[in-house]
Amino acid sequence: MSEAVRVRRGLEEAIVAGRYHPGDKLNLERICAEYGCSRTPVRDALQHLSTSGLVQIRPKHGTFVSRLSVRELAERFEVMAELEGFCAELAARRMPPAAAEEMTAGLIACEQFVDQDDPDGYYDANSRFHRAIYAGSGNEFLRQEAEKLQGNLEVYRRLQLRVGNRMVRSLGEHRTIARAILDGEPEEARAQARAHVKIQGDEYTEMVLGLQGLLQE
Template sequence: MNNQDTQTRTDRLAEAIADAIMAGGFQPGAKLDEQMLAERYGVSRTPVREALRQVAATGLIALRPRRSAIVATVTPAELETLFGAMAELEATCARMCAISMTPMERRRLEALHGAMQAMVAAGDAEAYTDANQTFHSQIYAGTHNAVIAEMTANMRRRLSPFRRAQFRAPGRLSLSHAEHGAVLQAILAARAAEAHATMLHHVSLVEDAYEQLVEQASARLA
């Protein structure tokens, strides 16, 4: 931890807990025992409690009065609502990009998309996952509105526990890339409504991919 001067223990704890959840270290529904966390990170319960409040505000965990905090669990219906919200936010970002991106930002996005073609061809899901994150981050930045960008990035983080394996589904890599291509063309051509529509469709597909995975997992258990 390199920023001991500018951050409190609570701040660093909040980051650490959120990272651990997003990395899958705690499963949805897992109890987040205050004492356990305090021991694990070598602090007292006080900063742990403050950090939990902070993480809870992002929606990653749920605080239940007089009960342990738990990693947020969502019903299929809630998940659909969350993915719907994320799709709307990302679509809004794409629309704003079509209007507001600088020529240089447009070229960078185009170059990234080109580089991702090779990853699809090589079937390199890991590299593609990283590049995909960058692709979307560039679109957040391209809005030139830090508030919208942060809200959307936060929504993406909040859904990360449910998106982890999205590129494992067969054929998803090239489908995702084709979708990106449609979004990219709309942004480059400054067609705002089309950028919105294509991105909405693209993110909705991510939800479908997740549901397919869940169904397959359920089928294997049965």
């Protein structure tokens, strides 16, 4: 794990846990001291958090904790669901062997982290699984857009895994998606991948309640 990733994940956790509140200004020197690193990884971490909407970088003023609206979060997940579905559909039609092997390896890693009850480790394996599908779509522009939005939603998707029994259910959904892709069933792959990402009903409500400090109505 790079220094920038370590700092970014630490700041994500701190913001979600309420150590920082919406509107708070983040002190660069204090963060450097807390994580025992130079300014460069901290700046890289803050830039990543800015793209995900957790912070706002205001030139000449500093970096501040921000909030997405509930509507904005829902809209991003809706688009992510469609991108995931399209990637899975194309992958079922033309995924090359190397991408299929990487997808399977990601799935196996997901299983191992479920056994260890490790949601953060699971998320990393989860990202590996999904990125293999993006690559397997054979559409480079689509892959780039899917990876970009996945990065924007990373903290929210990571926290979603801590809601109820979501990690175990996510693994089951991964298996269904992988099976449809490997069996060459594009319509089924699209439907299952789309449903996997789209948050509905009680699950969405639970996640929003867990993110009340970050979201605005």
